[in-house]
Amino acid sequence: MKHLKVGSRESRLAVIQAKLAMDAIRELDPEIELELVAMKTTGDKILDRTLDKIGGKGLFVRELDAALLNGMVDFTVHSCKDLPMDLDPRLPLAGFSKRADPRDALVLPNGVYELDPAKPIGCASARRAVQLKKLFPGQPVAPVRGNVQTRLQKLDDGQYAALVLAAAGLVRLGLEDRITRYFSTDEMLPAAGQGILAVQARTGESASYLSAFFDQDSADCALAERAFVRRLGGGCSSPTAAYATVQGETLTLRGMDVTAKGAPVFDTILGPRSQGEALGIELAERILQKRTEDA
Ligand SMILES: NCc1[nH]cc(CCC(=O)O)c1CC(=O)O
Numbered sequence: 001m002k003h004l005k006v007g008s009r010e011s012r013l014a015v016i017q018a019k020l021a022m023d024a025i026r027e028l029d030p031e032i033e034l035e036l037v038a039m040k041t042t043g044d045k046i047l048d049r050t051l052d053k054i055g056g057k058g059l060f061v062r063e064l065d066a067a068l069l070n071g072m073v074d075f076t077v078h079s080c081k082d083l084p085m086d087l088d089p090r091l092p093l094a095g096f097s098k099r100a101d102p103r104d105a106l107v108l109p110n111g112v113y114e115l116d117p118a119k120p121i122g123c124a125s126a127r128r129a130v131q132l133k134k135l136f137p138g139q140p141v142a143p144v145r146g147n148v149q150t151r152l153q154k155l156d157d158g159q160y161a162a163l164v165l166a167a168a169g170l171v172r173l174g175l176e177d178r179i180t181r182y183f184s185t186d187e188m189l190p191a192a193g194q195g196i197l198a199v200q201a202r203t204g205e206s207a208s209y210l211s212a213f214f215d216q217d218s219a220d221c222a223l224a225e226r227a228f229v230r231r232l233g234g235g236c237s238s239p240t241a242a243y244a245t246v247q248g249e250t251l252t253l254r255g256m257d258v259t260a261k262g263a264p265v266f267d268t269i270l271g272p273r274s275q276g277e278a279l280g281i282e283l284a285e286r287i288l289q290k291r292t293e294d295a
Pocket residue numbers: 079080081082148164165166167168169170193194195196197
C-alpha cells in the first residue's frame with residue numbers, strides 16, 4: 001500500500017489546508033495512506049517584526065523544503081500566496097487547487113459595527129496598506145502579524161479599528177461570520193495566488209495522486225500572477241498585487257505595483273491562457289515603464 005507523508009506548517013489554517021489536499025487524494029485513491037507532519041517554521045516563531053524586516057516569504061518554507069529534500073515528507077501543502085517566487089529547482093510545484101474566494105475582507109472587533117477613526121486598520125502587507133488609503137482616506141493603517149486567530153485576538157482586545165484578511169482563510173477556519181464587508185478584486189487587488197493551495201514535491205517523482213486536486217484554471221492563473229510578481233523583483237516588501245481569471249481560452253491578468261513615491265500603478269493584459277507566464281512578464285514590463293514615467 002502506498003504511504004505518503006504530507007508536510008505542512010502547524011498553524012490551524014495550514015493544517016486545515018493540508019487536510020483539504022489529503023481529502024482530494026483519498027477521493028481518487030482511498031488505498032493511499034496519508035500521514036500529516038506539521039512543523040513550525042522560522043516565520044511562525046518570529047512574530048514581533050514585519051516579514052520584510054526578517055527576510056520575507058522564504059521563512060515560511062525553509063523548514064518544509066528541507067523536510068522534502070531529506071525525505072521526511074513526500075509533498076508539502078502551502079497557501080500559494082505565501083510561496084516565494086523563486087523555488088528550489090529540485091522542488092517544483094506539482095499541483096494547484098481550485099481557487100477559493102480570492103477577495104480580501106474587512107473584519108471588525110466583536111460587538112463593534114463601525115470603523116473607529118482613531119484606531120488603525122491592521123493589515124500585514126504593504127499591498128493592502130496602499131489600497132486601503134484610497135478606500136478609507138485618513139484612516140490610520142498599522143502592521144499586524146501572527147496567525148489569523150492571533151490577529152483576531154488583537155482586534156478583539158481593542159488594538160485595531162478593523163483588520164483586512166483574506167476571505168479564503170477566514171472561510172476555511174469557519175470564521176466567515178466575522179466578515180463585515182468583502183472588497184471586490186478591483187477595490188483591493190489580491191496577492192498573487194490568493195485563495196489557491198499549492199503542492200510542492202520532489203522533481204522527477206510522479207504526482208499522479210494529485211489528479212483530483214489539480215485545477216487547470218488555477219494553475220494557469222497562478223503561473224501568470226507569479227511570473228508578474230517575479231519579473232517585478234519577487235517583492236516580499238513590495239506591495240505587488242496580481243489577479244488573473246480565465247474565460248474560455250482567454251486569460252485576463254490585472255497587476256499593481258507602486259512608484260517610488262508610493263502611488264499605486266495598475267494595468268491589465270489579455271491573451272491566450274497557454275501564454276500565462278509571458279503575459280505576466282509583459283504586464284510587469286508595462287508597469288515598470290509606467291512606474292518610471294510617474295516617478
Ligand atoms: N499570509 C497568511 C495567509 N496566507 C494565506 C492566507 C489566506 C488563504 C489564501 O490566500 O489562500 C493567509 C491569511 C490572510 O492573508 O488573511
